[in-house]
Amino acid sequence: MPPQTTDTVPEDAPEHCPGTESDQAGKADACAGCPNQNVCATAPKGPDPDIPHITKRMATVKHKILVLSGKGGVGKSSFTSQLAFALAHDEDTQVGVMDVDICGPSIPTIMGLEGEQIHQTGSGWQPVFVQDNLAVMSIGFMLPDKDDAVIWRGPKKNGLIKQFLRDVDWQELDFLLVDTPPGTSDEHLSVTQYLKESGIDGAIVITTPQEVALQDVRKEIDFCRKVKIPVIGVVENMSGFVCPNCKGESVIFPPTTGGAEKMSEEMNVRFLGRIPLDPRIAKSCDMGVSFLDEYPESPACAAYDHVIDQIRAQFE
Numbered sequence: 001m002p003p004q005t006t007d008t009v010p011e012d013a014p015e016h017c018p019g020t021e022s023d024q025a026g027k028a029d030a031c032a033g034c035p036n037q038n039v040c041a042t043a044p045k046g047p048d049p050d051i052p053h054i055t056k057r058m059a060t061v062k063h064k065i066l067v068l069s070g071k072g073g074v075g076k077s078s079f080t081s082q083l084a085f086a087l088a089h090d091e092d093t094q095v096g097v098m099d100v101d102i103c104g105p106s107i108p109t110i111m112g113l114e115g116e117q118i119h120q121t122g123s124g125w126q127p128v129f130v131q132d133n134l135a136v137m138s139i140g141f142m143l144p145d146k147d148d149a150v151i152w153r154g155p156k157k158n159g160l161i162k163q164f165l166r167d168v169d170w171q172e173l174d175f176l177l178v179d180t181p182p183g184t185s186d187e188h189l190s191v192t193q194y195l196k197e198s199g200i201d202g203a204i205v206i207t208t209p210q211e212v213a214l215q216d217v218r219k220e221i222d223f224c225r226k227v228k229i230p231v232i233g234v235v236e237n238m239s240g241f242v243c244p245n246c247k248g249e250s251v252i253f254p255p256t257t258g259g260a261e262k263m264s265e266e267m268n269v270r271f272l273g274r275i276p277l278d279p280r281i282a283k284s285c286d287m288g289v290s291f292l293d294e295y296p297e298s299p300a301c302a303a304y305d306h307v308i309d310q311i312r313a314q315f316e
Ligand code: SF4
Pocket: 009, 010, 013, 014, 016, 017, 018, 019, 020, 024, 025, 026, 027, 028, 030, 031, 034, 035, 036, 037, 038, 040, 041
């Protein structure tokens, strides 16, 4: 009999898969040689007594959005930060950023919060505020030195993500943006499992135009489908280089297979737009300031605005 696809039995699992939420997941005889064995052995399983606490905490968050990328280095955290700055431009919109890229937390630097620390109060962990309506939580705030490596296995990472969702006092938020590590790993499975009852509004997928990046994006979209997270859309980042002086554009990563737009069409997901490379984006990220506020006249800023307007429109 062919393997069945259910919520807990992935398509690529062998015939006698015990189910990803079983105590035996990753350990049963059937798991030997299964491509998911590593993830199943470390991911949280069974009914989790913390889920009701997470659901209660998340009840004050209107929209939960994941920011994903197939590969590292495509500008996912830069995009997350610019989206957060843009949403928080409206002072009546409350925005939170949760950085679950545990082994490579860059959000504190990009958002100008290096050296800040988390405080604990009776109502939970207090996030760090960029401004009154923009709060951030990251493991980067917990490291004694920003150059310290975080070498954690799955269960410890899962535990921290759970604490971020259960114990952080986000208060009322319109948007919580979850910046995830590249690929589909423990962190993604944990977030989706912990937020199963609260619901995730959708995922934004960031890529660069070349085929080698798009291959991983297809897997990312497939992951979203398997865990039933709607794809808000795909953003093609570093899509050409615009010279800040002459405004001429050059191609850096040739879209040999049609780029993210064609891939989005093929995968039947929304294409949100292209953002060109501009060295001032990296400079703004290093300085921890909003590129959109610093260089409102740049072509990259107009591209960001176009993409962000489309995202915002989906929640109006
Ligand atoms: S490793 Fe996971 S997916 Fe694979 S058979 Fe075991 S429980 Fe099923």
